[in-house]
Structure formats: structure tokens, C-alpha cells
Amino acid sequence: MITGKKKSFMFLSTSIFTATACAPINGFIIVKGNKIEAVGTRYEAKSWIDKVDEVIDLGGRTVAPGFVDDHTFFTGYVLRSMGIDFSGIKSDVSGVSAIREYMSRNGSCEYIIGHGFDAENFSYSSEDVLSREFPDIPVAIFTADAGTCWMNEAARLKYGFTPQECYSEKLFRLMREYLHESCMKQKYKDYIKMLNSRGITAIKEIGYDDYSGFVSVLKDLEDSDSLNMRVSVLSQPVGEGINIDYGKEMREKLNGKCLSFEGYNRMTDRGIARFLGELIEPYAAKPGVTCLEPVDWELIEKETVEADKNGFRFALHCQGDGAVRHVVNIYEKCRKAGGKLINRHAITDLEYSNPADLERMGRLGVIAEIYPQIQSLDNKDDIMRMIETNLGGDRGKNYWNRRKMQDSGVCITCGTDLPLMLPDIPESVYCAAGGYFKDGKSYNVQNMLTVGELLTAWTKNGQYNCRREDVLGTLEAG
The missing domain is CATH 2.30.40 (Urease, subunit C; domain 1)
Structure with a gap:
């Protein structure tokens, strides 16, 4: 019975x-x-x-409690499986044939995308054959990591990116197209299944601007009890400035068991390897230069203060110590209670930071969203050469200084910048607790976390970052 x-x-x-x-x-x-x-x-x-x-x-x-990935982009992940599979296609002649075959199977196409393009081993019979063969239909075929692409003039004109500059933020116009494809709901379910298989039960999902309306797909999944994930949505201004009215609308709409709207995310500086990370002191390799491309701090401060005033949190992505200092200065101007930030603002990445600013982060209650697997992408010698050339002296001692964050009382959480990396808890332990690169060599071991501290960052602290610490993040009765 x-x-x-x-x-x-x-x-x-x-x-x-x-x-x-x-x-x-x-x-x-x-x-x-x-x-x-x-x-x-x-x-x-x-x-x-x-x-x-x-x-x-x-x-x-x-x-253990479910793990939390606090920095994910479904838009980038799904692009790696969209459209034509170019794996094994080695020439433009074969590529054109594959595109024509795809069009014959799928009928009229407003645009064509693909994945698996092998840029290093691809041969060309003539210049810009894609533009000649497909003058009216935008075509963009991406490499496996979407770091570059084979594209025609129609795609360049419509979407505003190039093979040389097709990083994620540049693709927001194209995203408006493929996020409306009928397969997206199933693609997102597959994405969640992949994350669940890796122990992830909650994410902070970032969409550009108004996420091209994709939030309605997430809401449908939640309403049909098909969303096996806690999803905290953030808007990253890319095609337009910060949209507070959109945030208010989403905060009202996304208030169920699985979905919430948290606030906003924005890049500040970029990679130190390309002299785009903003430093406090000039680059050793470029005297007088602290950042090749100036950051619009006036805009970032205006947006952050406006978001804070309206009860939204902001996560600002910083790689150089100068950018970190700028952001802490901005957060000092936000609302506080008992000396701590009310809206739990965060700094993401923190590749290179000044210890004094990490202490300030701890006092303010600024959350650190680190990439614990980041060293898995490189060999030690390559990073050492970059640090010695670009920074010089003993400045490398402040690289990935998670120990100082922890000792300063900073709430450390973990992210992958997915699809840059897929969450892998054992690999994160190898890198962020052991200090190891992909070649098995270690660096700055004194800056690393203990295994227990790292697992706390993945679990309890991650749920604090998503404002769910009262019900999730620990294994306790009740």
C-alpha cells in the first residue's frame, strides 16, 4: 500500500x-x-x-553541500554547439559545401553559424570566399573556444565583430539572434544537467543588457518545475548603459524558489599580459604606462552608485591592482550598515592585487569572486616570463593572493567564467590549494588556500554571494 x-x-x-x-x-x-x-x-x-x-x-x-559557480555565461557555452559542426573540415571549398548542405536541409536561413572551426589548419583557395559565395546571409563559423572565427562581410556589417575581435562582449548582437532559436530551452536543460553532473547546484548567470528576452525561457523552466538549479541572474551592460528599470522589472518577476535577479556585472580592465590590466605603478616593459586602454571610471562609478541606491548589487571584474583599488574606492561611496556594504558588491578575478586593498575589501565586506582553476590554462614558465617582463621586480608575489584575502576577512567565492573553464572541484583544489599549473609546476604556494577554505568558498560562501545563506550552503539539521 x-x-x-x-x-x-x-x-x-x-x-x-x-x-x-x-x-x-x-x-x-x-x-x-x-x-x-x-x-x-x-x-x-x-x-x-x-x-x-x-x-x-x-x-x-x-x-558536501551543493557547489556554487558564481560566474557563468550560458550564451558563450551554447555557442560552442550551435549550427554547423566544422570539426574535420579543413578547407574553404569543403566549408562552402558544408554550408550549402546545411542550407538545403534547413531551408531559408536568416543567418548561419557553426562551431569547431580549426583556424590553424584551414586552407583557403581564394580571398574572402565566404563573402563571394554568400553575399546576403551573415555567416560566422567559430573555433572550439570561440576565440576567433571564419566569417563573411555580411556578418561583419550586421554584428559588428571581426575574427580578430570576437570575444564574448563583442557578440551581443549575434546573441540576440540565436537566443531565440526554438532549441534554446532544451539547450539550457542540457547545460544544467552538465553542471549538476559536476556537483553544481547554484549559479550566478550573466546575460548582456536585457539578456535578449531569454529570462522568459528560464521562467518557463522554473514554472514547469524543470529548472534543477538555483539561478541568480545578473545583467551586464554591453550594447547600452545600465538599465535600472529592467532590473526592477526582473526583480519583481524573478522571485521564485529557483530564479532571482541580483543586479549587474561589468568589465573594467583586461589582461595584464596585453598591458590592458590597470596597474598602480607602470609596467616594467612600458615605462609610464599603467594601462594601454583607459578605463571609463566615471561611467562605472555612476552606474555602481545608481545600482546601489536602488538596492542592486554590482560585480566588477578587475585584473590589475590599479583596477582593484579604483573599484574599492567606488565601493567606499556605496551604502553601508555597521561599516559593511549593504548590497554585497563583489570584485571578480583579482589576478593581481595590492595587499592593502584586500584589507580594505575585508573591512567593507566586498566579496571576492576568484577563478580557482585559472592556473590550469597555462604552463608555469609562460606565466613567469610574462610577469618578469611586464611587471618586473618582486611584483609577482601579489599574484593570486587568496591567502591575504582570507586572512583579511574577505568572503571568497568561486567562479569559472564558464565557458572559459568548466567547473571541476578536484582541479580547483590542485590549482588554488596546491598552486599548480597544467604542467605540474607550482607558484606562490604561500598565497594559496587550504582545501577546507576552498571548499567553503565553493559552498557556504557561494550561497552567501547569492543571498541564500539562510537555507543553503551548509549541511545542518533543518
Whole structure:
């Protein structure tokens, strides 16, 4: 007979990370329905074992709260699977044939995109054959990482990017096209499934401007109970300035169990390797230069203060120590209670920072959104050469200084800049706790976090960043 009673399960493990302490325990957790009923040591499990319906011994497998990725872009992730698969296509002649075949299968096309373009091993029979063969239909075929593309003049004119400059923010006009494709709802469900498989149960999802209306797809998924993810949406001004009215509309609309609207995200400076990170002191390789492209700090401050006044949070992306200092100065002007920021503003990346500004972040309550897997992208020697050439002296000692953040009381959270990286908790431990690059060599180990501190950043702190710390982020009864 079916009674409808919810079963209770006791999970035993020698490695339960509750996020209420940095060290895992050898113990148990009891779950009934969607609630935790008890957590304790292995000895304490004896008094509960007869009160549960089923006991599952996980051995040494780790039990932890769901992980949070605080910096994701579905728009970039989905582009890598859209349109024509160019894997294995090595010439423009074969490419044109593939495009014509795609058009014959799909009928009239307003635009054509593809993925898997191998730019380094692609041969050309003539100059700009795409523009000649397809003069009226925009065509853009992207590499696997969408770092460059093969495109025609119609695409350049309509979308405003080039193969040399097709980074994510440049593609916002194209995104307005493909985010309305009928396959997007299923694509997002597949995206969530991929993240769930990696232990991610909550994300901060960033969309450009008004997200091209894609929020309606997310709302449909939530309303149909098909959104297996807590999603905190942020708007990143790209094609237009900050839109406070849009934010207010989304804050009203997205207030369910899974969806919320948090505020805004914006780039400030860019990579130190290309002299685009803003420094406090000039580059060693370019005397007198602190940043090749000046940052519009007047605009950023105006937008941040306006967002703060309206109860929205801002996350500003900084790579150089000068940019970090600028942003902390801006946050000093935002509303506070007891000396701490009311709206939990954040700084993302923090590749290179001055310790004094990390102390200020701790006092203000500024959240640090770090990329714990970032060292997995490079070999140590390449980064060392860049630091020695561009910065010089002993300035490298302040690279990825998560230890100083932690010791200064900064709330550290984790992001991947997905699709730059896919969340991989073991890899993050290897890099952000061990200090290792992809070649197995380590750097600035004194700046790294402990494993427990890093797991806290992925869990408890991540939920604090999403304003859900009262119900999520730790393994506790209730």
C-alpha cells in the first residue's frame, strides 16, 4: 500500500564536509524529503540508525553541500554547439559545401553559424570566399573556444565583430539572434544537467543588457518545475548603459524558489599580459604606462552608485591592482550598515592585487569572486616570463593572493567564467590549494588556500554571494 510517507535515509561517510567547519568529519547525515534531519559523528549515528528507513554507507566518498559557480555565461557555452559542426573540415571549398548542405536541409536561413572551426589548419583557395559565395546571409563559423572565427562581410556589417575581435562582449548582437532559436530551452536543460553532473547546484548567470528576452525561457523552466538549479541572474551592460528599470522589472518577476535577479556585472580592465590590466605603478616593459586602454571610471562609478541606491548589487571584474583599488574606492561611496556594504558588491578575478586593498575589501565586506582553476590554462614558465617582463621586480608575489584575502576577512567565492573553464572541484583544489599549473609546476604556494577554505568558498560562501545563506550552503539539521 502506498502511504505517501517520505522515506528517511542515513548516509554514512568518512568524509563529510559540512561547511560549518573547515575539516571533514567521519560521520553521518540523515535526509528526509528535501530536509536534513540530523548530522553528526560516526559514534552519534548509533542513536539514529533505528529511526531511519534506509542506511547507505558511502565509504570514503565525500559528502558536501551543493557547489556554487558564481560566474557563468550560458550564451558563450551554447555557442560552442550551435549550427554547423566544422570539426574535420579543413578547407574553404569543403566549408562552402558544408554550408550549402546545411542550407538545403534547413531551408531559408536568416543567418548561419557553426562551431569547431580549426583556424590553424584551414586552407583557403581564394580571398574572402565566404563573402563571394554568400553575399546576403551573415555567416560566422567559430573555433572550439570561440576565440576567433571564419566569417563573411555580411556578418561583419550586421554584428559588428571581426575574427580578430570576437570575444564574448563583442557578440551581443549575434546573441540576440540565436537566443531565440526554438532549441534554446532544451539547450539550457542540457547545460544544467552538465553542471549538476559536476556537483553544481547554484549559479550566478550573466546575460548582456536585457539578456535578449531569454529570462522568459528560464521562467518557463522554473514554472514547469524543470529548472534543477538555483539561478541568480545578473545583467551586464554591453550594447547600452545600465538599465535600472529592467532590473526592477526582473526583480519583481524573478522571485521564485529557483530564479532571482541580483543586479549587474561589468568589465573594467583586461589582461595584464596585453598591458590592458590597470596597474598602480607602470609596467616594467612600458615605462609610464599603467594601462594601454583607459578605463571609463566615471561611467562605472555612476552606474555602481545608481545600482546601489536602488538596492542592486554590482560585480566588477578587475585584473590589475590599479583596477582593484579604483573599484574599492567606488565601493567606499556605496551604502553601508555597521561599516559593511549593504548590497554585497563583489570584485571578480583579482589576478593581481595590492595587499592593502584586500584589507580594505575585508573591512567593507566586498566579496571576492576568484577563478580557482585559472592556473590550469597555462604552463608555469609562460606565466613567469610574462610577469618578469611586464611587471618586473618582486611584483609577482601579489599574484593570486587568496591567502591575504582570507586572512583579511574577505568572503571568497568561486567562479569559472564558464565557458572559459568548466567547473571541476578536484582541479580547483590542485590549482588554488596546491598552486599548480597544467604542467605540474607550482607558484606562490604561500598565497594559496587550504582545501577546507576552498571548499567553503565553493559552498557556504557561494550561497552567501547569492543571498541564500539562510537555507543553503551548509549541511545542518533543518
